[in-house]
Amino acid sequence: MRTKKPQTAKIKVLLALILFDLLFSAAGYAQDKSKSAASEAIAQLYAAAKKEGAVVIWGPTDAIIYQRMQEALDKQNPGIKIEHFESIPEPLVQRIIAESQAGKPAAVDIIQSGSLRALRPLIDRDMLAAYPGWEKDFGLDAVYANQRFVGAYNLTLPICYNTKMVSAKEAPRSWEDLADAKWKGRKIIIEARLVPFAMLGTEWGKPKAAELTKRILSQQPLIVQGGTTVANALAGGQVSIAVGTYAYTIERLKRQGAAVDWVPVSPLPVLTSAVGVLKTARHPNAARFFAGWLGTAEGQNVRYATTGQAMEVGRNAIGAVAERIRAAQPAVILETDKTFAAILEIQREFGKMLGALR
Amino acid sequence: MSATPTILANNVQIRRWSLARSFSIRALTLGLTIAVVSYIVLVPLFMLLYASVKSTDDKLPFESTVTTLANYAAVFTSPSTLPIFLNTLLFTAGSLAVGLPLAILIAWLLERTAIPARRWIATLILVPMTIPSLLSAIAWIQLLDPRIGLINVALRGLFSIDADAGPLDIYSLYGMCFVQGLRLVPSAYLMIAASFRAMDPSLEEQSAMAGRNIAQTTLRVTLPIMRPALLAALIYFIIVVIESFDIPGLLGFTARIRVLSTAIYWATHSEVGLPDYGLASALGTIILAAALLLMWLYQRLTAHQERFATITGKGYRPRQVRLGAWTAPAALFCLLYVLIAVLLPFLMLLWTSVQPFYAPPSAESLARASFEGYTNVWRDGSIVRALWNTTLLALVTSAATMVLAVLVSWFVVRRRGQGSGLAHYLATVSFLPQCVPSIVIGLALIFVYVRFPIPIYGTLWIIALAMTTRYLAYSSRATTAALMQVHGELEEASQMSGAPWTRTLRRITMPLLAPAMINVFLWVAVHAMQELSMALMLYNPDTAVVSTMIWSMWQNGKTADAAVLGVILILLSALLLLGGQAVSYLRRGSEA
Numbered sequence: 001m002r003t004k005k006p007q008t009a010k011i012k013v014l015l016a017l018i019l020f021d022l023l024f025s026a027a028g029y030a031q032d033k034s035k036s037a038a039s040e041a042i043a044q045l046y047a048a049a050k051k052e053g054a055v056v057i058w059g060p061t062d063a064i065i066y067q068r069m070q071e072a073l074d075k076q077n078p079g080i081k082i083e084h085f086e087s088i089p090e091p092l093v094q095r096i097i098a099e100s101q102a103g104k105p106a107a108v109d110i111i112q113s114g115s116l117r118a119l120r121p122l123i124d125r126d127m128l129a130a131y132p133g134w135e136k137d138f139g140l141d142a143v144y145a146n147q148r149f150v151g152a153y154n155l156t157l158p159i160c161y162n163t164k165m166v167s168a169k170e171a172p173r174s175w176e177d178l179a180d181a182k183w184k185g186r187k188i189i190i191e192a193r194l195v196p197f198a199m200l201g202t203e204w205g206k207p208k209a210a211e212l213t214k215r216i217l218s219q220q221p222l223i224v225q226g227g228t229t230v231a232n233a234l235a236g237g238q239v240s241i242a243v244g245t246y247a248y249t250i251e252r253l254k255r256q257g258a259a260v261d262w263v264p265v266s267p268l269p270v271l272t273s274a275v276g277v278l279k280t281a282r283h284p285n286a287a288r289f290f291a292g293w294l295g296t297a298e299g300q301n302v303r304y305a306t307t308g309q310a311m312e313v314g315r316n317a318i319g320a321v322a323e324r325i326r327a328a329q330p331a332v333i334l335e336t337d338k339t340f341a342a343i344l345e346i347q348r349e350f351g352k353m354l355g356a357l358r
Numbered sequence: 359m360s361a362t363p364t365i366l367a368n369n370v371q372i373r374r375w376s377l378a379r380s381f382s383i384r385a386l387t388l389g390l391t392i393a394v395v396s397y398i399v400l401v402p403l404f405m406l407l408y409a410s411v412k413s414t415d416d417k418l419p420f421e422s423t424v425t426t427l428a429n430y431a432a433v434f435t436s437p438s439t440l441p442i443f444l445n446t447l448l449f450t451a452g453s454l455a456v457g458l459p460l461a462i463l464i465a466w467l468l469e470r471t472a473i474p475a476r477r478w479i480a481t482l483i484l485v486p487m488t489i490p491s492l493l494s495a496i497a498w499i500q501l502l503d504p505r506i507g508l509i510n511v512a513l514r515g516l517f518s519i520d521a522d523a524g525p526l527d528i529y530s531l532y533g534m535c536f537v538q539g540l541r542l543v544p545s546a547y548l549m550i551a552a553s554f555r556a557m558d559p560s561l562e563e564q565s566a567m568a569g570r571n572i573a574q575t576t577l578r579v580t581l582p583i584m585r586p587a588l589l590a591a592l593i594y595f596i597i598v599v600i601e602s603f604d605i606p607g608l609l610g611f612t613a614r615i616r617v618l619s620t621a622i623y624w625a626t627h628s629e630v631g632l633p634d635y636g637l638a639s640a641l642g643t644i645i646l647a648a649a650l651l652l653m654w655l656y657q658r659l660t661a662h663q664e665r666f667a668t669i670t671g672k673g674y675r676p677r678q679v680r681l682g683a684w685t686a687p688a689a690l691f692c693l694l695y696v697l698i699a700v701l702l703p704f705l706m707l708l709w710t711s712v713q714p715f716y717a718p719p720s721a722e723s724l725a726r727a728s729f730e731g732y733t734n735v736w737r738d739g740s741i742v743r744a745l746w747n748t749t750l751l752a753l754v755t756s757a758a759t760m761v762l763a764v765l766v767s768w769f770v771v772r773r774r775g776q777g778s779g780l781a782h783y784l785a786t787v788s789f790l791p792q793c794v795p796s797i798v799i800g801l802a803l804i805f806v807y808v809r810f811p812i813p814i815y816g817t818l819w820i821i822a823l824a825m826t827t828r829y830l831a832y833s834s835r836a837t838t839a840a841l842m843q844v845h846g847e848l849e850e851a852s853q854m855s856g857a858p859w860t861r862t863l864r865r866i867t868m869p870l871l872a873p874a875m876i877n878v879f880l881w882v883a884v885h886a887m888q889e890l891s892m893a894l895m896l897y898n899p900d901t902a903v904v905s906t907m908i909w910s911m912w913q914n915g916k917t918a919d920a921a922v923l924g925v926i927l928i929l930l931s932a933l934l935l936l937g938g939q940a941v942s943y944l945r946r947g948s949e950a
Contacts, residue, residue, distance in 0.1 A: 009667055019837075021660050044479065045575065060910075060913065060914075062910070062914045062916075063738060063740070064738070071379065083899070085898060085899045086910050087894065087897070087906070087910070088894065088913070089631075090627070090633065091894055091895045093632070094418060094633070094804070094895075095804060096417060097421075097422075097802075098418065098804050098805055098808055099387075099804075099808050101420070101421070102399055102808040104808060120416075120631050121416060122418065132759075173615065185523075186523070186529075192611065192624075195605065215827060222529065222612045222613075223611060223612055223613075224608070224611070224612050225607065225611070226626075226912075226919070228912055228914075228915050231715075231915065232700075232715060232716045232917060235716065235717065236500075236715070236716040236718065237505065237506050237717070238499075238503050238505055238506050238507055238883060239505075249859075250916055252915065253715055256714040256726075257714070257717055258717070259713050261681045307914075339671055351624070352438070354616075355438040355441070355442065355614065355616040355621075356438065356621075356624055356625075357432055357433060357436040357438055357439065357442075357625070357637060357641075358432045358436065358625070358634065358637050
């Protein structure tokens with residue numbers, strides 16, 4: 001009996017190994033199958049997109065990005081011409097709605113915005129088409145509103161500082177630090193829409209965020225409109241601290257020689273620039289394919305190399321901002337379809353602190 | 359001898375027929391003018407009033423089914439409203455206090471005195487107009503920012519002030535009034551100068567003969583004669599200042615000084631869902647009510663317009679006052695304005711155009727300077743198209759606006775004596791577009807022309823139409839003020855001698871109005887080149903203009919490229935101004 005035991009054990013181990021191998025192979029097979037199914041789906045989508053021949057995208061992205069993307073696309077997936085119209089999303093969204101109501105759908109396939117919130121009126125009117133393939137076939141994680149939006153890039157809103165005026169040690173390490181008396185008297189510049197503070201409200205609750213915002217506003221900061229104006233004021237030495245410009249902008253200014261840096265404070269608000277395909281798109285397949293391609297490593301790399309913009313959180317994140325976020329591991333407040341309504345409501349409320357009538 | 363009564367009868371018949379034909383053409387033109395002006399003005403006006411009573415809970419005006427006064431209630435019950443109205447009042451009064459006296463003084467110096475190089479200075483005075491107000495405000499921040507503003511840094515160094523900020527602060531009510539006031543001068547100068555130029559000197563000469571000095575004559579004779587032009591300018595610029603956004607937006611908002619225009623802007627650009635057109639329109643309607651009140655006042659104060667007519671059939675030639683020892687200081691004063699309002703901001707813009715990001719001038723930033731932006735902007739072929747679109751838009755808009763303004767003025771001035779309600783109607787309606795926020799005009803045109811069978815939606819012409827609507831107020835003010843000073847007797851004499859109305863208008867009225875018309879053309883062209891709000895609503899890839907390109911470059915952080923385009927736009931506008939002024943001088947030279 002004694003001699004049998006090792007043999008039984010050996011058999012058991014052997015059986016276990018065989019089972020494991022079988023399971024592993026099955027999983028691998030399933031994975032391979034699903035990969036090949038995804039590739040097959042993308043190939044089919046591309047073939048349909050190529051037939052349509054063009055994709056029309058409206059949004060705030062610089063034309064140069066689409067020129068670079070066209071070059072990259074032509075190498076791997078030729079036959080789709082990108083037609084781009086650069087403008088701010090709000091008037092574009094109004095035009096799309098007005099033209100659609102008049103029975104003349106706008107000649108646009110994809111609408112892009114700097115934040116998910118700007119596309120909300122289109123979601124409310126059910127004007128965007130859902131496409132599960134972005135998640136299933138392209139493997140993208142930033143897919144929102146029942147597969148109606150796909151993230152194109154993130155805009156991280158950290159605390160930024162001028163390194164000539166403030167050392168890394170002295171720089172605020174938290175949002176509460178901005179209320180410190182040493183920043184009183186126009187030493188801080190804040191973007192007027194108060195987006196980071198509204199996003200803090202979704203994490204902390206409105207009362208706590210409102211109380212801190214009030215305290216910071218009582219420091220007599222400069223209030224300006226637009227992230228570029230905020231970044232320029234910081235780089236030019238107009239102020240020591242800036243809130244409301246993007247981490248990628250600060251990274252770009254650093255590369256250009258400006259004495260600026262940013263702190264990955266926790267919690268860290270991150271906006272999502274998204275694209276959605278209109279139900280009335282004239283090139284629906286090209287639009288789905290291109291929107292998905294934007295989120296792939298290839299699409300991301302082209303965008304990042306041209307402007308420094310990329311997905312900065314999540315599975316597909318790349319670039320300097322993403323690396324710093326990974327290293328610092330702050331809690332991230334990500335703008336998603338679940339949070340944008342709350343952000344808008346708090347933003348509306350906080351706007352009154354700056355004298356908004358409603 | 360027997361044939362004489364027949365010939366006379368025939369002549370009388372011909373004259374009657376000619377007069378009847380003239381009347382019918384005039385009536386037809388009046389009808390057309392009223393129809394066109396009513397159409398282009400009342401559409402956005404209707405949109406303003408309609409939107410102001412529609413619920414705007416994330417809905418566009420035509421989507422909302424609920425009619426409500428909630429937007430007005432929001433305006434009048436908000437604790438922010440009183441400070442906004444007070445700030446608006448102070449900002450308007452302060453800007454006018456800086457801008458109008460400056461414009462009147464400069465107009466008087468350049469038109470009625472013998473200071474040297476008047477023609478050159480008169481052209482230079484207009485150049486500030488060519489700097490888009492957004493870029494002008496940015497340049498002034500770079501000059502007068504309390505910390506890094508060049509002037510403040512220089513003052514601290516000069517007077518050994520031991521502080522890291524000040525002594526001047528651009529982010530204040532007085533900073534806003536100063537910059538806005540400076541920006542008013544060219545437009546106000548244009549409006550007033552034509553009237554100074556066309557003044558009959560005989561009353562001033564009589565005043566001088568009665569022993570009054572220059573100051574007394576100016577105060578007691580010249581300025582009262584100028585009353586229609588000055589009142590027109592005052593009323594127009596009150597509304598302009600109330601409606602202007604860039605300077606209160608960039609300077610006032612920064613220091614949390616809110617005015618009506620910033621409240622309208624934030625209602626329509628709050629990024630909180632769709633624009634709040636209800637609130638913006640309710641605020642716009644309040645400005646509209648103020649404008650109507652001002653128009654009523656203006657019409658009462660200039661009811662007997664013939665008192666102000668100084669160009670009569672009796673011949674005139676405005677006398678030029680000799681300033682003696684004050685000649686050089688007067689010329690220097692005008693040049694100082696040019697230095698402050700043009701040269702300093704333009705130099706800052708040039709500096710920005712060679713920097714990768716804005717930094718105050720220093721050895722370090724000088725090392726970073728690069729002219730890359732000047733080559734970058736041409737790489738993309740779209741700039742050439744944008745420049746062409748901008749030029750075309752400027753020329754079409756200014757020609758259309760000028761023709762419409764002359765016709766409006768003629769009917770307003772010449773028919774008012776006949777007690778025509780139509781004249782009052784035209785005068786009022788043509789002024790109202792100034793009270794409708796640009797973004798509302800843009801939205802109204804989208805809603806109308808996306809449905810309307812006229813195929814201008816998506817073309818450059820819809821932007822031209824929006825701008826013609828917008829600039830009709832200034833143009834008709836300027837031409838009306840100038841026409842008020844042309845006595846009707848010249849036209850009456852022409853018509854008595856059998857000339858049809860159209861010929862009288864072409865041969866008598868228009869040549870006398872030519873200085874004002876050229877000015878209107880230039881003013882509209884330069885402003886059309888810079889306009890952004892309506893262009894942003896209405897443009898598409900084929901109709902992009904320079905202002906929309908500057909905006910997108912700025913938004914994308916390409917500040918140097920945006921500044922380069924700003925410099926190009928300024929030079930293009932300045933070229934247009936110089937061309938226009940050259941035409942004006944050549945014309946005056948040939949007349950002399």
